[in-house]
Amino acid sequence: MKRAAALLSLVLLAGCGTGAQAEPDAQNPDTVRIGAQAKGIAKPTELKVGRQQSIADEVPDAIKADGKLTIGLGALPTGFPPLALVGDDDKTLTGAEPDLGRLVAAVLGLKPEFNNDTWDNLFVGIDSGRNEVGFSNITDTEQRKEKYDFASYRQDNLGFAVKASNPWTFGKDYTKLAGLKVAVGAGTNQEKILVAWQDKLKAEGKALDIKYFADTPSTFKALVSGQIDAYFGPNPGIAFQITQTQGTADAVRNAGVYSGAGESLQGLIAATTKKDNGLIKAVADAINYLIQNGQYQQWLAAYNLDTEAVPTSLVNPPGLPKSNA
Known part of the structure; x- marks a missing residue:
């Protein structure tokens, strides 16, 4: 990416x-x-x-x-x-x-x-x-x-990081994002994808609240504290965070992946x-x-x-x- x-x-x-x-x-x-x-x-x-x-x-x-x-x-x-x-x-x-x-x-x-x-x-x-x-x-x-x-x-791939205790899954269905607070990095490919989904949901009368943080550590701190529901970011970075937090109170998991090239490729x-x-x-x-x-x-x-x-x-x-x- x-x-x-x-x-x-x-x-x-x-x-x-x-x-x-x-x-x-x-x-x-x-x-x-x-x-x-x-x-x-x-x-x-x-x-x-x-x-x-x-x-x-x-x-x-x-x-x-x-x-x-x-x-x-x-x-x-x-x-x-x-x-x-x-x-x-x-x-x-x-x-x-x-x-x-x-x-x-x-x-x-x-x-x-x-x-x-x-x-x-x-x-x-x-x-x-x-x-x-x-x-x-x-x-x-x-x-x-x-x-x-x-x-x-x-x-x-991109991925959705959530708290390990959160049962939510993405399933490549953007409608599952309705009503959620989701963090993303500004100016990234994943932001472009997430904003497009936000526009689709808005047209359907549904809301997606996109949040931004200064850096990745701040994003994961917000995730485990419950300020946001999910983080949409590069899959390898999420895999790294899963490894680092496994077995701790800050444990996260990957709730689904999505191609960095979009839906068709x-x-x-x-x-x-x-x-x-x-x-x-x-x-x-x-x-x-x-x-x-x-x-x-x-x-x-x-x-x-x-x-x-x-x-x-x-x-x-x-x-x-x-x-x-």
Whole structure:
């Protein structure tokens, strides 16, 4: 989705490291450790995955010549948990996005090396070839397809957070929002969707009270105190909050998800390469290998992102239309 401000402001963490970060030489090439140094937001899990020669052979010679896969992240300055953040050791880049990059690199038989930068400079790095692939919550859009190729790996979903004790569910039915107080981030894609539903309800003689707060922590404080009924925001951020509050008086749950692309199209998050550099099929095939052999499902589960699973990785699937971008 469009770099949603609500997700970025979840927690102010130590700034993610700049520049290239190579994986330790001592790492078992057939083992990828998921959730390492992840500040408790994921259960550390060792997954067995090694080079799949038929897929590795698809990588262009110019890319695999140095034995590395350079992976771009746009996580500066604060990180965006649970997708990308600096770890407990203040140097390891961890989270769902770099971990998937590690898994894909293992299938390709390449050593992952991360270039962490700002969101804009992530794409500058792809354009220049400094980043051979980006794993950074990048939405597949028709406008971006003019410059980039995509291999999908997660649904681009929004979610409704409610108190864990609240039985309300969304069910993809906007009429269930009638009479509720719902918070949303100003200027976000989800605000646009929520305001459209508010207009529909108003035309039907029903009300939806939209609320705004300064930041995400303030929003969740309002939610658990009963000031609002629900928060409509990026699904990964809600998954993170569920993990952080589970078993406490402030526990929340996800009452339903909705495509960030709207009613008619399922939005997709995708690995991103420079257009026609020849790498994207190998990346998609590596992701599909992980799907078929179970590591993909274990990766999602580690970060409480099961609701964003895709059945297969597609190369350049239909993206968010230019009119919605």
